[in-house]
Amino acid sequence: MNKNIKICSLGGYGEIGKNMTVIEYKNSIIIIDCGISFPDNEHPGIDYIIPDIGYLENKKKKIKGIFITHGHEDHIGALPYIIEKLNYPKIFCKNLAKELIEEKLIDKGIKYNKFKPVTKRNNKVKAGSIKVEFINVNHSIMDSSALYIRAGNKSIFFTGDFKIDYTPIKEDFIDLNRISEIGQQNIDLMIVDSTNVTHEGLSYSEKQVGIEMNEIISNIENRVIIATFSTNLSRLVQIFNIAKKNDRKVVVLGRSLKRIIKIAYKLGYIDLKNYEIINKNEVDNYKDDQLLYLITGSQGEKLSALKRASRDNNRDLELKSNDTILISAKVIPGNEVAINRMVNDLHRKVDEVYYENVSEIHVSGHASKEDIKIITKLLDPKYIVPNHGEYKHIKKMKKLMIHLGYEEEQIKLVENGDFLLLEDNNLKLEKDVIKSGEILIENREMGFIDINKLFERKIMGESGLIFIILYLTDKRNTIPREPEFIIKGIQFDDRFINEMKEKVKSVVNVLENEELYEDELFKKRIRRRLKRYIRKRKYKDPFVIIKIME
């Protein structure tokens, strides 16, 4: 039997988002993470993008489990869409991820009870012929792990999203002891988080955020409104602490925040009895300087509490000019435009808005250069694959590793769809051999949205749409009535519209017999000539639809 390990990159390689790695040894497969990414302007109307799991189609029986490093969307978000397709494999994960996944599955009406909880003590799993150990790391969500994977005589260290936080809040320091022990055992391959490889120095501690925020809030004499990532429990704990220190009651607005606080309480991560949380109906009993609103919407999400408040559309929170707003989060790629718009709207309403680029009220959960160096030196792997990064990041990681003394051949730049074979004395990279790609989720439903449809949508959005009703006699070579033009998303004056009508009529007059009677051909001819005309005259390229009425 083959003693080599196969590693397939289905998502998260050469990109930040929709993480999914498949590791295959003998007749066992494990999957690491199963996430979504968020669409950008190239994907209008799309909610999420998930990895294509076509590669696993004929291998379902070999799947021994899905291993979740932590509960962020780019690591768990795709589970509701694929768990059924994979025949409901076991999910191995820590507490917080379990709660978050469970909610997602329930939301989708999926019954699932094959969770295998991983705890501090119970952190080693045997999955077929593959052994996996969960190692505690720091990140921007509690219960984050790296994975130490062994199969036969080979081993892989998968860092997951991580950083080194010397002063974490309410969680343990990254298990550097265990990592250095593992480093003594000859690691073959390290797959490493590259998100912040371009950041110099050590990464900042979560504790620093608390200090900065407290500094700001202790000087405010009116209401404070904070939007943050709901999953960052350490941050929530700090915000509760700051509220307490500054004699403010906390008002929580937004469904996802309320849910996560409930979960955090259930798991013992936030001791709610320590804090004064009041209901939104009680705020009138307090003065402005006694209130701190904790709300959703750090990404400018359409229906979030902050977004609605910015549009005067939130009954629970009407903004006042003396309010102070803190957006304690970074911009997730794809959300730039929405956030920017919201931040501008907020500036119209209130005097002071703190957000990324103007304040230190957020720190990243990803390793900076010095953190990466420490881990690499402790593990001293034979081969390195940078992941969780766009191409520019993984390329930078390669440079950093060469700086640390690694040879070019020891570092493989892997993108989605590539295939790695870990052999006794080699790591072979085959480019673009596995079925991988993007599945787009629209209206929260799984669907293979035709890429052409998306393209049409994009053209319509960017260049407008012309809908033409063309009246023809049954002989088709005469036009009994003026064609009607319905024009959307693009502006032409009457003169040009008349010119277009004339153009259409003139095209009809010169069409050949065959073109006249074959509907699709007929439309194609007219569309092509009209579009050429518009391009030449107006430098525009709208989407043209023609309906023929006889």
Ligand SMILES: [Zn+2]
């Ligand atoms: Zn993460």
Ligand SMILES: [Zn+2]
């Ligand atoms: Zn991530």
